[in-house]
Amino acid sequence: MTNKLRVVEICAGAGGQSLGLERAGFHHELAIELDETAAATLRLNRPEWKVAVGDVADKSVWDPSDQSPNKLPYRIDLFAGGVPCPPFSIAGQQLGSSDERDLFAWAVEQVGIIKPRAVMLENVRGLSMPRFSGYRQHVLDRLEELGYKAEWKLINSSDYGIAQLRPxxxxxxxxxxxxxxxxxPQPKPKRVTVGRALKDLMSSNGWEGADEWSQHADAIGPTIVGGSKKHGGADLGPTRAKAAWAELGVNGKGIADTAPMPGETFEIGPKLTLEMVAKLQGWGGxxxxxxxxxxKTSIYRQIGNAFPPPVARSLGLAIASALKGTSPVRKKLEDSNVTDPVYKALKENGDFMTIDEIVDHAGTDLTVNQIQRGIDILERDFDIERAECGKQISFRIGHFRAFVGQKEHSRHSFYEGSINRVS
Incomplete structure (x- = not known):
């Protein structure tokens, strides 16, 4: 047991990240998942795992202190998870900290309780946008306070053997x-296309058009959209996504029960089966x-919302190598990782600052308009106080609005009435 790398995984879903981390050598101490059907999938495949079902932030479901060094004779090696995406999704309103489903900042606070050797949290590409630069800076600064160095990186799943871009x-x-x-992890030298990934499944019932279809679909597919309990069914996403699939010869208006049969013809192309969608997400083999x-709809949603197992494996192997000390030391470690110089200046100063003072503190080439825009963006996640300073307005950053565990947060009442619809 002393040689095992132990992981606690939150928001585990149907197990895409779980399986990838297992393949990288991590053993699950615990997996927590809100959706009962997804949790049933975890138990179906790994009956020996301890799986907790319910709201991960509810201590009656899971108390993070149970995985702390104070309670265990060892440290958890990895704290991982794919916390809810809607607060940051480009397809949504990008409410960030104002979205009751947001758990990213809360997850960071649990790092201070569990004290794992490593942390891996993933989310949608929207979190990498300028809209959330202050949010990201808060996460980096908070982890530094807890004794951790951290980095963000936008990765494309197509670089790690997945036949869809899926950033x-x-x-x-x-x-x-x-x-x-x-x-x-370094990208794989050869990309897998939709046609190559699905050719065998498309021909499994003897459909004569499989070879021609595979050649036509010789490209990376768009990101599969799993949808939610409130929006989206068993199809390949919104209109734009369906149009992109149609260009590859795939009918995205639903999911087929079986692969194409001999003699079948299609105006657009065949629909994908659940097995095919799972293959495009990296499951199978x-x-x-x-x-x-x-x-059917629940299975499609589980598959479509998952983190591809091969991508999780690649990341898990990189983390395991660092923890075991088998990978080389970096030639250079950055002294700081600044994603938002405006936030950094206001936070480090702690008092009211004019725009000129922010420029001087940040040492950047940002214009007055850019700094003002940065303050306006910050105000979506933080309280910003304003005061007159001569002929100028000065600013001070205040309370971070995200849920980090506070008892009075609106998230609690939201979940009491909506937990069965949250996904």
Missing amino acids: RFVLVAMEENEFARFHW RDYKWKFAGR
Whole structure:
């Protein structure tokens, strides 16, 4: 047991990240998932795992202190998860900290309780946008306060053997001596296309058009959209996504029960089956076998919302190498990781600052308009106080609005009435 790398995974879903981390050598101490059907999928495939079902921020479901060094004779090696995406999704309103489903800042606070050797949290590409630069800076600064070095990176799943672009924004953090050995995984030299990934499945019932279809679909597919309990069913997403799939010869208006049969013809192309969608997400074959609990729409949603197992494996191997000390030390570690100089200046100063003072403190070439725009963006996640300072307005950053565990937060009442609809 002393040689095992232990992981606690939150918001585990149907197990895409779970399976990838397992393949990288991590053993699940605990997996927590809100959706009962997705949790059933985890238990179906790994009955030996401890799986907690319910709101991860509810201590009656899971108390993070139970995985702390105060309660265990060892440290958890990795704290991982894919916290809810809607607060940051480009397809949504990007409410960030104002969205009751936001758990990213809360997850960071649990790092201070669990004190894992490493952290890996992933989310959608929207979190990498300028809209959330202050939010990201808060996360980096908070992790530094807790004794961790951290980096963000936008990765495309197509670089790691997945036949869809599927960009994911990943945060990795470790204590500095181990983070010095962390290297982001290198992209694979050869990309897998939709046609190559699905040719065997398309021809499994003897459909004569499989070869021609595979040649036409010889490209990376758009990101599969799983939808939510409130929006989206068993199809390949909104109108734009369906149009992109149509260009590859795939009918995105639904999911088929079986692969094409001999003699079948299609105006656009065949629909994908659940098995095909799972293959495009990286499940299948000898290394990534997996079964899914539930009915068709639920299974599609589980598959479509997952983190591709091969991508999780690549990241897990990189983290494991750093923790084991088998990877080389980086030639250079940045002294700081600044994503938002305006936030950084206001936070470090702690008092009212004029725009000129922010420029001087930040040492950047930002214009007055850019700084004003940065303050306006920050105000979506932080309280910003204003005061007159001669002929200028000065600013001071205040309370961070995100849920970090506070008892009086609106998230609690939201979940009491909506937990069965949250996804």
